[in-house]
Structure formats: C-alpha cells, structure tokens
Amino acid sequence: MQQANSSIRRIVVVGGGAAGWLTASIIAVTHKHDDNISITLVESPDISILGVGEGTWPTMRSTLLKIGISEEVFLTQCNASFKQGTSFYNWQSDKGENQYYHPFSLPFRYFESDIAAWWQGHAAEQDFAHAVCSQAALCDNHLAPKQRQTPPYAGIANYGYHLDANKFATLLQQHATTKLGVQHIVDHVDNVVGSPSTPIASIVGRQYGAIEGDLFIDCTGFAARLIGQHYGVPLTPCSHVLANDSAVAIQAPYVDSSVDIASTTHSTAQDNGWIWDIGLPSRKGVGYVYSSAHCSEDEARATLDNYLKHDKKTTDVDVSEARKITFTPGYRKTLWVENCVAIGTSAGFLEPLEASALVMIELSATHIAKQLPRTLCECKAAGRQFNNAFEKKWERIVDFLKLHYVLSEREASAYWRDMRDQRGCSTQLQDWLTLWKSRSPISSDFELREELFPAASYLFVLYGMGFRSHYNDTYQANLHTAEQRQAYAKHVQSIQQQLNGLPTNRQFLNQLAQSNCTQMHF
Numbered sequence: 001m002q003q004a005n006s007s008i009r010r011i012v013v014v015g016g017g018a019a020g021w022l023t024a025s026i027i028a029v030t031h032k033h034d035d036n037i038s039i040t041l042v043e044s045p046d047i048s049i050l051g052v053g054e055g056t057w058p059t060m061r062s063t064l065l066k067i068g069i070s071e072e073v074f075l076t077q078c079n080a081s082f083k084q085g086t087s088f089y090n091w092q093s094d095k096g097e098n099q100y101y102h103p104f105s106l107p108f109r110y111f112e113s114d115i116a117a118w119w120q121g122h123a124a125e126q127d128f129a130h131a132v133c134s135q136a137a138l139c140d141n142h143l144a145p146k147q148r149q150t151p152p153y154a155g156i157a158n159y160g161y162h163l164d165a166n167k168f169a170t171l172l173q174q175h176a177t178t179k180l181g182v183q184h185i186v187d188h189v190d191n192v193v194g195s196p197s198t199p200i201a202s203i204v205g206r207q208y209g210a211i212e213g214d215l216f217i218d219c220t221g222f223a224a225r226l227i228g229q230h231y232g233v234p235l236t237p238c239s240h241v242l243a244n245d246s247a248v249a250i251q252a253p254y255v256d257s258s259v260d261i262a263s264t265t266h267s268t269a270q271d272n273g274w275i276w277d278i279g280l281p282s283r284k285g286v287g288y289v290y291s292s293a294h295c296s297e298d299e300a301r302a303t304l305d306n307y308l309k310h311d312k313k314t315t316d317v318d319v320s321e322a323r324k325i326t327f328t329p330g331y332r333k334t335l336w337v338e339n340c341v342a343i344g345t346s347a348g349f350l351e352p353l354e355a356s357a358l359v360m361i362e363l364s365a366t367h368i369a370k371q372l373p374r375t376l377c378e379c380k381a382a383g384r385q386f387n388n389a390f391e392k393k394w395e396r397i398v399d400f401l402k403l404h405y406v407l408s409e410r411e412a413s414a415y416w417r418d419m420r421d422q423r424g425c426s427t428q429l430q431d432w433l434t435l436w437k438s439r440s441p442i443s444s445d446f447e448l449r450e451e452l453f454p455a456a457s458y459l460f461v462l463y464g465m466g467f468r469s470h471y472n473d474t475y476q477a478n479l480h481t482a483e484q485r486q487a488y489a490k491h492v493q494s495i496q497q498q499l500n501g502l503p504t505n506r507q508f509l510n511q512l513a514q515s516n517c518t519q520m521h522f
C-alpha cells in the first residue's frame with residue numbers, strides 16, 4: 001500500500017506510440033538533472049501503434065529542439081517535409097470549386113490593427129489569406145518556409161511538419177532510450193495492481209511480471225488500458241457534434257521524384273466527410289475520414305478511389321488495400337485519476353481536422369513535466385489542475401472544428417445538412433458567431449492562458465469560409481489610413497522578396513539529402 005507522502009520517483013509510461021515516446025522524452029529531458037527520477041516505457045509486442053498522425057503543428061519544432069533531436073536528422077529519418085497550414089477545398093459550398101487557406105503565420109499588423117475589418121473593404125480584390133498573409137503565396141508555389149542556411153528550427157514563415165508516423169515513433173524510441181535514459185520494456189500489460197479507488201501500485205506484464213511505479217501515464221491508445229479499463233473513466237462521445245468516426249487511409253507513391261511537395265495539408269470536402277492529402281518527400285498519405293452513419297465502407301473506398309484517380313501526382317494504388325480505422329469521436333473529461341494520467345488517444349480523439357492530437361500530447365506532457373507532483377498526496381491537487389486545464393482545451397477544439405462545418409453552405413448530402421446544424425454548437429460557439437456578425441474575433445474572446453487556436457485561426461477560417469462581419473461604416477473607413485497603406489505596400493514587397501528568395505520544398509529537401517550523402521561519404 002502506497003503512503004500519501006511517498007515520493008514520485010518512478011514514472012511508468014504504458015504505450016510506445018507517438019504519445020508514449022513524446023511523453024517519456026519530454027519528462028526525461030525536463031528532469032535530466034534529477035537522478036531520483038526514473039522513466040520506464042512499457043509497450044506491447046502484440047498491439048501495433050496507430051501510425052497515421054502525419055501532420056504536426058509548429059509547436060513540434062520547439063518540442064524536438066527541447067528533447068535534443070537535430071532537425072536534419074528528423075527530416076531525413078522521418079521522411080518529413082514542411083507543413084505551413086491547411087488548404088481547404090470545396091468546404092464553402094458544393095456548387096463549383098472553392099478554396100481557402102488556414103496558414104500558420106499570423107496576418108500582417110495582427111497586433112496593431114483590426115486587419116479583418118480593413119480587409120473587408122478590399123474583399124472583392126483578394127481573399128483574406130492572400131491579402132493579409134505572405135504564407136498563402138508561398139503555399140501556392142510549394143515553397144519551403146526557410147532557406148538551407150536558415151538555422152535549424154528557425155523559419156522565415158511559421159511551420160510544422162508532415163511526417164511518416166511509424167518512422168517518427170522509431171526515431172523517438174531510439175533517441176529516448178540511447179540519449180535520454182528512458183528504460184524500454186516490451187511486454188503486454190495484462191493486469192493492474194490496485195483498486196479503481198486507490199493509486200496504482202504496479203502493472204503486471206505477461207513476461208516481465210510486476211512493474212512498480214509512482215506515477216503511471218496511460219499512452220495505450222484507444223485501448224485506454226489504465227484510465228478506461230482499470231479506472232473506468234468513460235469517454236464522453238461527441239458524435240452528435242462531430243459525426244466522423246471512420247477513415248480509410250492509404251500511401252500513394254509519386255509518379256516521379258521531381259513532383260512538387262505541397263506546403264499544406266490538403267483537405268477536400270466530400271459528400272460524407274473530407275479527404276486529407278499529405279505530401280511527404282517520397283509519397284503522399286491520403287485518407288477519407290467519414291461518418292459511418294451516413295456512408296458505407298464501400299462508398300468511402302469508392303470516393304477515395306475517385307479522388308486518387310484524378311490525382312496526377314501519384315501512381316495508381318489499389319484502394320481495396322486502404323487501411324480502415326474506426327474511432328469514437330470524444331474525450332475523457334477526467335484525464336487524471338489518483339496516480340494515473342492519460343495522454344494521446346487514450347485521453348480522446350475527435351477527428352484529424354486541424355491535426356490537433358500531437359499538439360495535445362506535447363502540451364499534456366509538458367504540463368506534467370513542469371508540474372510533476374513530488375508526492376502521492378500532491379497528485380490529487382495536480383490531477384484536479386490538469387483536468388480543469390485540459391477539459392477546457394478539449395472543449396475549445398470541439399468548438400473550432402465545429403466552426404468549419406457550421407459555416408459551410410454545402411447542402412447536397414444529409415451529412416452536410418446534419419453537420420451544419422447549429423444546434424450541435426456549444427453555447428460558447430453560438431455566442432461567438434452572434435458577436436462576430438458585427439465585429440471580428442479578437443484575442444480577448446479567448447481567455448485561456450494557453451489557447452490552442454488564437455484569434456488569427458478563427459479569422460482565417462471565418463473569412464475563408466465566406467463569413468462576413470457587418471462593421472460600422474465610420475469604424476471601417478477610419479482603418480484606411482496612410483499608415484495602413486504604407487504597411488500594406490511593405491507587406492506586398494516582402495511577399496515578393498520571399499517568393500524570390502525561398503527554395504521549393506523539393507529543392508530544400510533534395511539539397512538536404514545531398515549534403516547528408518556528402519557528409520557520409522567523407
């Protein structure tokens with residue numbers, strides 16, 4: 001029986017997917033000078049990792065830097081490329097082609113002026129993203145966010161990555177075990193010692209027997225072996241708000257090695273969901289995420305097949321081999337119980353839109369690493385704080401994802417009519433939509449200390465989707481100042497400089513591969 005004043009020294013992470021290895025690495029590096037802290041990661045030899053999360057946020061740069069992985073090693077070993085945001089195709093309506101960007105860089109003069117109100121005076125000339133953010137032009141031209149000589153993890157434009165999820169988990173494992181002192185046990189956890197109302201004393205592996213610990217981190221994916229199966233914390237489903245619960249995913253090689261690598265995740269609306277299309281250096285990762293209540297698996301495969309048949313960049317693939325994945329969209333409201341906390345898909349998963357899963361892992365692991373309780377007694381208070389903070393983050397993600405659907409004018413299928421139904425919106429989202437009819441989103445609309453999506457993200461989605469705020473005429477006229485005109489002229493000039501000075505993603509990654517070959521040769 002553990003005592004309330006027992007120290008937290010032995011941290012046991014269960015699960016060896018991206019969640020497990022990122023969490024183990026972040027805690028290990030944060031506590032590298034504390035010899036009392038040990039980190040053990042246990043993963044089952046029988047259950048493969050999910051291996052489909054291929055889009056990251058810019059936060060991954062600081063995470064990789066912090067845990068000590070070189071950017072060149074990461075890009076090379078994970079078959080990674082740069083992600084500068086998302087391009088949404090045909091989300092606005094199903095009548096004719098339409099497209100908009102949600103880039104990672106902020107609009108110009110974002111902090112100094114009401115850029116959205118100013119833009120609405122020019123909306124007929126240019127869409128929001130192209131008018132206010134140089135990154136849209138970079139993405140049009142498949143440009144890298146940096147030059148070869150730009151320092152690692154720094155960028156001329158803000159960026160995250162597209163990566164091969166299996167290669168990423170392998171790299172993290174190698175790094176955590178060889179450089180960060182994380183112990184690795186390959187064993188299936190069959191049993192948990194402790195009752196659902198007490199702290200866990202140990203977990204029991206089939207081969208290894210008891211593995212004792214003071215804090216247990218459940219990174220067992222959808223199985224949720226500790227938080228769900230042992231502690232019985234239910235998943236709160238969100239299917240009434242976000243209906244997608246299935247995906248068919250496939251890897252499609254390029255027709256040749258000179259094909260442009262896209263700078264954004266392409267997200268193309270379909271009758272019963274949307275298709276993601278992610279460009280890595282040697283192949284694409286493409287998948288259709290859909291609602292099984294509205295569409296059969298056969299229909300989903302046919303939709304994916306049709307999309308791929310029209311893609312000139314990739315070779316023919318057999319969609320009958322596409323991997324089927326099912327999930328219940330939702331999250332656990334209680335993520336930390338006693339001395340056990342869930343991170344990754346054991347905590348929840350909504351859907352791949354806006355790729356918010358890996359960033360939640362980074363944030364959760366960083367929170368725990370920084371606020372590691374010292375005793376079991378402190379665990380309860382730390383757990384309450386964690387649960388409060390992360391429940392709000394999950395709510396925010398639900399709101400932001402729902403926003404993409406409710407703003408749509410697609411109406412040909414029952415799926416879109418259901419997803420657009422504002423009755424599925426939280427009161428918060430409904431309030432925002434009411435207020436934004438007469439003004440743009442502003443930072444003070446979002447009061448969390450660590451907001452996942454800043455007001456800028458709402459601006460890009462709202463105005464990209466065709467939403468318009470009806471400003472007071474005098475207010476809007478006053479924004480057209482000489483200062484604003486000068487700033488805009490400079491902004492246009494800087495776009496041209498970036499277009500002239502940046503290599504394409506393909507050029508950047510080829511040069512990187514060549515310099516690696518040269519280094520290996522000599």
Ligand SMILES: Cc1cc2nc3c(=O)[nH]c(=O)nc-3n(C[C@H](O)[C@H](O)[C@H](O)COP(=O)(O)OP(=O)(O)OC[C@H]3O[C@@H](n4cnc5c(N)ncnc54)[C@H](O)[C@@H]3O)c2cc1C
Binds near residue numbers: 219325359
């Ligand atoms: C269709 C789809 C697309 C996605 N796209 C993105 C994206 O673009 N960006 C993004 O950020 N995220 C995305 N995600 C989410 C992302 O894939 C996951 O967040 C990420 O892979 C982390 O998964 P995980 O580590 O939590 O679980 P998993 O990868 O499933 O790992 C679970 C681990 O637990 C182990 N385990 C399970 N049970 C036991 C046991 N009893 N004993 C021991 N070990 C056990 C397994 O062996 C495995 O090692 C996507 C998800 C889906 C479904």
